[in-house]
Amino acid sequence: MYLTPQHILLAGATGLTGEHLLDRLLNEPTISRVLAPTRRPLAEHPHLENPVGDPAVCLPQLSGRVDIAFCCLGTTIKQAGSETAFRAVDLDMVVAFSKRAREMGARHLLVVSAIGADTKSSVFYNRVKGEMEEALKAQDWPQLTIARPSLLLGERIEPRLAEQVAGTLSKLIPGKYHGIEACQLARALWRLALEEQDGIRVVESDELRKLGK
Secondary structure, three states, rough: EOOOOOOOEEEEEOOOHHHHHHHHHHHHOOOEEEEOOOOOOOOOOOOOOOOOOOOOHHHOOOOOOOOOEEOOOOOOOHHHHHHHHHHHHHHHHHHHHHHHHOOOOOOOEEEOOOOOOOOOOOOOOHHHHHHHHHHHHHOOOOEEEEEEEEOOOOOOOOOHHHHHHHHHHHHHHHHHOOEEHHHHHHHHHHHHHHHOOOOEEEEEHHHHHHOOO
């Protein structure tokens, strides 16, 4: 069974995956409104509402009904500057956004996590992603879809040398650890958004690649 969402809330629209997803959403004839708060302005579009500013200020001011929420927020410890700053984005901000989306009426949340997410992981990045997933599960969403992509591939505004090297290597790894193009992930998220399936669904990277073809 499929839903036809009309009002979408999107976080992370300026990121690698978020940019692809935003473009897709704005070109879907079934969608009449995309609400995408960002720190820097997006290109204007008749179906786009783009509050600009600090997320802590923007989130409480968001208004109107939304059907589905996408969360593509994410950074790296290097970009954030510290583990504390990383947690503020990849955990605290994601949880705050999701809470606000639920308050606005969204019944389905789709969030980009990461392969290996686990609250008990010895890897800090994976542990925070695991904590984020558990926090969202505790929000008791009617439908929660957790996407766990492997290394994201694609052209970034600010290239990351380490990721470029790792990306090349990841293309040689089979299964769910094989790198995934951000445009594939965006297509997969949209397909998953159209599915009505109550409860929690965790989608690993190999399945995301298939859905995104």
